[in-house]
Amino acid sequence: MDLNPPRGTRDFFPDEMRLRTWLFDHFRAVARQFGFEEYDAPVLESQELFVRKAGEEITGQLYNFEDKGGRAVALRPEMTPSLARMILKKGGSLALPAKWFSLPQCWRYERMTRGRKREHYQWNLDIFGVPGVAAEAELLAAITTFFRRVGLGAADIGIKVSSRKVLQGVLDSVGVPDESFAAVAVLVDKLEKVPRDAIAGDMAALGLDESQVDRIIEALSLRDLDGLEALLGADSPALVELRELFALAASYGFADWLVFDASVVRGLAYYTGVVFEAFDRGATLRAVCGGGRYDRLLSTFGGKDIPACGFGFGDVVILELLKDTGRLPELIPDLDYLVFPLRPEMRGPAIEVATKLRARGQSVDLVLEDKKTKWAFKQAERSGARELVFVGPDEWEAGRVKVKNLASGEQFELSLKEL
Amino acid sequence: MDLNPPRGTRDFFPDEMRLRTWLFDHFRAVARQFGFEEYDAPVLESQELFVRKAGEEITGQLYNFEDKGGRAVALRPEMTPSLARMILKKGGSLALPAKWFSLPQCWRYERMTRGRKREHYQWNLDIFGVPGVAAEAELLAAITTFFRRVGLGAADIGIKVSSRKVLQGVLDSVGVPDESFAAVAVLVDKLEKVPRDAIAGDMAALGLDESQVDRIIEALSLRDLDGLEALLGADSPALVELRELFALAASYGFADWLVFDASVVRGLAYYTGVVFEAFDRGATLRAVCGGGRYDRLLSTFGGKDIPACGFGFGDVVILELLKDTGRLPELIPDLDYLVFPLRPEMRGPAIEVATKLRARGQSVDLVLEDKKTKWAFKQAERSGARELVFVGPDEWEAGRVKVKNLASGEQFELSLKEL
Numbered sequence: 001m002d003l004n005p006p007r008g009t010r011d012f013f014p015d016e017m018r019l020r021t022w023l024f025d026h027f028r029a030v031a032r033q034f035g036f037e038e039y040d041a042p043v044l045e046s047q048e049l050f051v052r053k054a055g056e057e058i059t060g061q062l063y064n065f066e067d068k069g070g071r072a073v074a075l076r077p078e079m080t081p082s083l084a085r086m087i088l089k090k091g092g093s094l095a096l097p098a099k100w101f102s103l104p105q106c107w108r109y110e111r112m113t114r115g116r117k118r119e120h121y122q123w124n125l126d127i128f129g130v131p132g133v134a135a136e137a138e139l140l141a142a143i144t145t146f147f148r149r150v151g152l153g154a155a156d157i158g159i160k161v162s163s164r165k166v167l168q169g170v171l172d173s174v175g176v177p178d179e180s181f182a183a184v185a186v187l188v189d190k191l192e193k194v195p196r197d198a199i200a201g202d203m204a205a206l207g208l209d210e211s212q213v214d215r216i217i218e219a220l221s222l223r224d225l226d227g228l229e230a231l232l233g234a235d236s237p238a239l240v241e242l243r244e245l246f247a248l249a250a251s252y253g254f255a256d257w258l259v260f261d262a263s264v265v266r267g268l269a270y271y272t273g274v275v276f277e278a279f280d281r282g283a284t285l286r287a288v289c290g291g292g293r294y295d296r297l298l299s300t301f302g303g304k305d306i307p308a309c310g311f312g313f314g315d316v317v318i319l320e321l322l323k324d325t326g327r328l329p330e331l332i333p334d335l336d337y338l339v340f341p342l343r344p345e346m347r348g349p350a351i352e353v354a355t356k357l358r359a360r361g362q363s364v365d366l367v368l369e370d371k372k373t374k375w376a377f378k379q380a381e382r383s384g385a386r387e388l389v390f391v392g393p394d395e396w397e398a399g400r401v402k403v404k405n406l407a408s409g410e411q412f413e414l415s416l417k418e419l
Numbered sequence: 420m421d422l423n424p425p426r427g428t429r430d431f432f433p434d435e436m437r438l439r440t441w442l443f444d445h446f447r448a449v450a451r452q453f454g455f456e457e458y459d460a461p462v463l464e465s466q467e468l469f470v471r472k473a474g475e476e477i478t479g480q481l482y483n484f485e486d487k488g489g490r491a492v493a494l495r496p497e498m499t500p501s502l503a504r505m506i507l508k509k510g511g512s513l514a515l516p517a518k519w520f521s522l523p524q525c526w527r528y529e530r531m532t533r534g535r536k537r538e539h540y541q542w543n544l545d546i547f548g549v550p551g552v553a554a555e556a557e558l559l560a561a562i563t564t565f566f567r568r569v570g571l572g573a574a575d576i577g578i579k580v581s582s583r584k585v586l587q588g589v590l591d592s593v594g595v596p597d598e599s600f601a602a603v604a605v606l607v608d609k610l611e612k613v614p615r616d617a618i619a620g621d622m623a624a625l626g627l628d629e630s631q632v633d634r635i636i637e638a639l640s641l642r643d644l645d646g647l648e649a650l651l652g653a654d655s656p657a658l659v660e661l662r663e664l665f666a667l668a669a670s671y672g673f674a675d676w677l678v679f680d681a682s683v684v685r686g687l688a689y690y691t692g693v694v695f696e697a698f699d700r701g702a703t704l705r706a707v708c709g710g711g712r713y714d715r716l717l718s719t720f721g722g723k724d725i726p727a728c729g730f731g732f733g734d735v736v737i738l739e740l741l742k743d744t745g746r747l748p749e750l751i752p753d754l755d756y757l758v759f760p761l762r763p764e765m766r767g768p769a770i771e772v773a774t775k776l777r778a779r780g781q782s783v784d785l786v787l788e789d790k791k792t793k794w795a796f797k798q799a800e801r802s803g804a805r806e807l808v809f810v811g812p813d814e815w816e817a818g819r820v821k822v823k824n825l826a827s828g829e830q831f832e833l834s835l836k837e838l
Contacts, residue, residue, distance in 0.1 A: 001468075001721045003508040005461045006492055011505050014456035014519065021457065033777045035754055035784030035802065037433035038440065042424045042538060043462060043524065044482070044494070063463070065484030068528045073425055075463070086430050089422040095801055097787065100433065105462065109487045119461060127787075134766065134787040141770075145777065251767035252774055302420045335454055347553065348670035351560075355671055358452045358564065365454030368516060368546070368553040382514055383454065 008109075008118025018331040020121075023150075023315055024103055027123040030146045034138065036101040036125055041082035043105060047072040049081045052300070054182045054269030055202065061108040075107035078312060079124045080270070080297070087128055088303040096129025096306065106312075116286065117316055123289075126310030133241050135309050136274045136293060137248035143278060143289060143311065144254040150318075151327045154254070157288065160261040161245065161276045164292070165238035166228065167265055170219040173232075174212045182269040184208065188216060189265040222262040245274060270294040274309065280321055288321065289313035333384040336362040340376040342392040350391040353401060356419060357389075380406055427528075427537025437750040439540075442569075442734055443522055446542040449565045453557065455520040455544055460501035462524060466491040468500045471719070473601045473688030474621065480527040494526035497731060498543045499689070499716070506547055507722040515548025515725065525731075535705065536735055542708075545729030552660050554728050555693045555712060556667035562697060562708060562730065563673040569737075570746045573673070576707065579680035580664065580695045583711070584657035585647065586684055589638040592651075593631045601688040603627070607635060608686040641681040664693060689713040693728065699740055707740065708732035752803040755781040759795040761811040769810040772820060775838060776808075799825055808838075 005011050012020055031038070047064045064074035076082055079102055087094060102124045109118060125142055127135040140159060147157050167185055176184055184206055190199055196213065203213060222228050225246070229239050242260065249255040266275045273293030280288060291311025299305045322328045337357050341350035354366040365383055367376055373390075380388045390402040395413060404411045424430050431439055450457070466483045483493035495501055498521055506513060521543045528537060544561055546554040559578060566576050586604055595603055603625055609618055615632065622632060641647050644665070648658055661679065668674040685694040692712030699707060710730025718724045741747045756776050760769035773785040784802055786795055792809075799807045809821040814832060823830045 001504075001507075002465065003504055005501075005504075006463055006465060006486075006490065007488070009461035009463065011461070011501075011508070012459040013505065013509065014458050017457045017459055020459070032782045033780065035757075035782055037752060038436045039433050040431040040436055040439070042428035042430070044425055044428065044526070044538070046421065046425060048420070063486060067425075067482060069426070071425065082424075082430075085420075085422055085424075086432065088420075089430070090432065099784070107463070119463070130787045132788065137770075138785065138787060141774070248766070248770065251770040333456060338454075347667070351556075351667065351670040355560070361452065363451045363454055365518070366557065368549045368557060369551065 006118070008112050010117065010119070014333070015331075018333075019319070019328065020315065022329060022331055023319065024121075026146060026149050027103060027313075028101075030142050030149065031101040031123075031125060033145065034099070034125070034142045036099040036142075039083075039086065039100050039102050040104065041076075041079070041086060041102075043075055043107070044073050045076055045082055045085075047074040049085060049301075050074055050077060052269050054186045056186050056267060056269055057110070058108065058268065061110045063107045063109050076104065077108045078106055078268075079104045079122060080126070080268075080294070080310065080312075081301075083124070083126055083310075084297050084301055084303075087306065087308075088298055088301060094128070097135075098128040099125070100128070101125045113286075121315040123313040123315075124310060125313075126308060128306050128308045130309075131295070131307040133245045133274055134248060135307075136276070137245055137252060139291065139309060139311055140245075140249065140258070140276065141252045141254060143313065144252075144257050146313075147257075147278075150322060152321075152325075154256040156281055156321075156325065157257065157278055158259045158281050159257050159276055159278045160259050160264045161242065161274065162260065162262050162264040163238045163242055163274045164265070164271050165236070165241065165273060166232070166262050167216075167220075169232040169236055169238050170216055174215045176206075176208065176212065180206050185265055185271070186267060186269055188220070189267040191217065191220075192263055192265075220263040220265075223260060225260050228260070228262065241274060266290055266292055270297045270300070272296050276311070278313075282324075286317060288317050333382070334363070335365055335383045335385040337364045337387050337389055338367065338376065338380040338383060338385040339364060339389045339391065340367045340371075340373075342373070342390055344370050346391045346393060346396065349396050353389060353391055353416075353419065356416070425537070427531050429536065429538070433752070434750075437752075438738070438747070439734065441748060441750055442738065443540075445565060445568050446522060446732070447520075449561050449568065450520040450542075450544060452564065453518070453544075453561045455518040455561075458502075458505065458519050458521050459523065460495070460498070460505060460521075462494055462526070463492050464495055464501055464504075466493040468504060468720075469493055469496060471601075471688050473605045475605050475686060475688055476529070477527065477687065480529045482526045482528055495523065496527045497525055497687075498523045498541060499545070499687075499713070499729065499731075500720075502543070502545055502729075503716050503720055503722075506725065506727075507717055507720060513547070516554075517547040518544070519547070520544045532705075540734040542732040542734075543729060544732075545727060547725050547727045549728075550714070550726040552664045552693055553667060554726075555695070556664055556671060558710065558728060558730055559664075559668065559677070559695065560671045560673060562732065563671075563676050565732075566676075566697075569741060571740075571744075573675040575700055575740075575744065576676065576697055577678045577700050578676050578695055578697045579678050579683045580661065580693065581679065581681050581683040582657045582661055582693045583684070583690050584655070584660065584692060585651070585681050586635075586639075588651040588655055588657050589635055593634050595625075595627065595631065599625050604684055604690070605686060605688055607639070608684040610636065610639075611682055611684075639682040639684075642679060644679050647679070647681065660693060685709055685711055689716045689719070691715050695730070697732075701743075705736060707736050752801070753782070754784055754802045754804040756783045756806050756808050757786065757795065757799045757802060757804040758783060758808045758810065759786045759790075759792075761792070761809055763789050765810045765812060765815065768815050772808060772810055772835075772838065775835070 062074045271292040275292035277287040277290035293309040339354040481493045690711040694711035696706040696709035712728040758773040
């Protein structure tokens with residue numbers, strides 16, 4: 001019997017769970033500070049929800065199967081399609097703007113590398129109903145607020161920003177037809193990662209010739225907005241929205257985190273506007289989080305479009321990064337009291353003491369077997385107990401218990417009333 | 420495109436998520452009060468982990484499939500096998516006793532009835548390393564503490580208690596061989612729910628004849644410990660441990676919740692000692708939670724046994740019950756501030772105000788579009804904001820903002836320092 005969880009997945013023993021809880025608490029706290037409401041959807045969805053036609057990796061990496069009722073289902077590889085489904089289900093009764101967040105576990109069957117497993121938890125923030133880049137700015141403010149909370153600054157993390165409208169402008173200028181846009185975007189995203197030869201066939205199938213690809217690659221090498229202005233013009237939609245986004249970032253106070261980078265396209269087909277991804281300035285890891293605007297996603301599911309943007313922020317890469325930079329907190333078990341019956345016949349009284357302390361909201365462990373005092377001390381240390389309460393026959397008869405503070409070593413007797 | 424989640428699964432819109440969070444917070448708070456540490460495991464496990472030979476329903480209801488690497492995997496139908504795997508993995512480095520809890524989502528492909536879906540979340544508390552019923556008493560104390568926190572008392576909820584040793588004693592007395600015990604236990608559990616005719620063949624296959632079944636059913640109709648004593652004797656292991664459990668319950672103060680009921684067997688093959696299930700005394704729903712002792716589970720996975728007991732407590736039935744009894748809390752959205760730029764050029768200042776309030780830990784929403792004041796009031800109401808902050812050009816020039824308390828209607832100006 002293999003004692004490991006399936007390849008690419010994780011167990012969370014109490015030590016690791018404390019860390020996950022610490023991380024999730026930060027995720028949730030930031031979401032609440034920014035006025036987002038939490039939602040969730042089943043980890044298992046209809047497969048059709050995830051299958052798009054743009055040749056994304058994600059559809060080839062589905063954990064999909066037929067259930068006992070013959071339905072094609074899949075573990076979600078990302079949260080956005082489930083979110084879109086829920087928004088559409090809500091229909092006209094949804095008050096806009098809607099700011100929603102979630103912390104789903106997502107599954108992809110893929111080759112594993114550092115910081116990439118077959119499951120991860122992903123903090124998702126999305127805003128529906130706001131067409132302007134004020135929404136993207138709000139998302140980026142939440143991201144940078146999170147980084148600061150866990151001790152990371154603009155010197156550690158950068159956020160590459162571009163817009164699908166940059167690519168749109170470039171594709172227009174080299175004569176790529178509009179209907180190929182989403183598929184070309186996915187392909188262009190791959191250009192950054194794999195040699196051009198490897199996807200030459202796919203490019204040809206989408207009608208891109210060598211010289212078009214050259215011109216696209218050249219445009220995507222741009223790293224400053226002035227260069228972009230020279231290429232597309234100051235009034236181009238891409239430039240207008242990026243300039244506005246940088247101005248808003250200055251008001252929020254996170255402008256120093258942002259880097260314009262025309263090569264950022266993001267691999268998902270559905271983005272339509274601003275796209276961004278946070279990266280470790282030490283550049284040893286893959287993207288820490290990423291997102292953007294997806295104004296036309298709902299119509300791909302047969303619904304009415306609502307302007308929307310959002311991001312996904314995985315738990316694996318950030319924990320690697322915090323570990324590498326020595327910023328993981330030391331989280332030890334903690335407990336208010338360990339209650340120890342000094343003799344078997346003191347079990348009932350010890351239960352009464354523990355029950356009383358618990359009723360006051362204290363965290364209390366109780367020694368459930370007949371053990372020696374030495375063992376109780378060891379157990380108190382292991383569980384991080386603040387105080388060890390001895391319930392012995394003589395003190396109990398006098399209505400008292402003996403308490404030892406384990407940090408100070410101080411020892412005293414308390415009446416049951418004082419407890 | 421079907422906008423519903425897969426049949427038998429749930430979306431959690433923000434309203435429903437607030438309720439889930441409320442419930443989970445109570446689950447977690449009680450677990451911490453009792454000194455349990457949280458853990459988690461992947462929702463997807465190797466199928467072999469869940470397949471036992473005792474003819475349990477659970478193995479016929481697996482969401483199982485082959486992954487892209489040809490491995491037989493399944494969504495967990497319960498948490499205990501994953502927990503057992505983790506405990507075995509920890510091996511000798513595990514300090515005993517270990518008190519662990521989790522809140523996993525579990526999946527069963529089954530016919531749906533009220534309070535039974537194809538997925539549910541299940542609060543699990545388990546204690547490893549304690550052989551005596553003091554451990555079961557601690558578990559039952561946690562359960563009753565939870566019920567009291569959410570407003571349910573011993574008049575609403577009963578907890579049926581028995582022991583597999585009762586069944587063991589009865590089977591011994593009618594001559595059923597030991598090796599059939601687990602399978603017979605599963606079958607006997609079904610006797611309570613389906614007509615005997617329907618499982619007559621299974622009973623015959625296990626070597627039970629009509630008269631044996633009659634005597635088992637008669638014994639399982641016992642509802643008082645004195646009757647059990649008459650049948651099995653005062654020194655029988657079943658009686659000794661049940662008497663002790665009731666005495667401990669009295670010390671904890673939850674004896675009035677307990678009901679001895681010999682018919683409680685629980686449908687899972689692995690139980691070896693005390694078994695229990697909580698039920699709605701109104702008797703309209705199925706079991707609210709259930710558990711027991713499973714001292715020999717680890718050896719079925721090829722490991723060394725450790726005494727253990729635990730329970731699972733689903734989220735669906737308890738929410739139905741709280742709803743039926745009018746005890747669901749009213750949970751409305753809440754927000755500290757909604758910040759509203761009175762004019763488009765006030766967007767930057769409004770961002771500064773929101774950022775300042777958020778840095779103080781407040782939950783703050785920000786109006787991201789150009790909207791009328793009337794809309795801002797409506798939005799503040801919808802989001803449950805305590806105060807609405809107006810950022811207007813005149814006040815801003817004087818270094819001030821206007822604040823309206825939405826409960827009192829009071830309106831005042833504050834300097835940025837006072838904010």
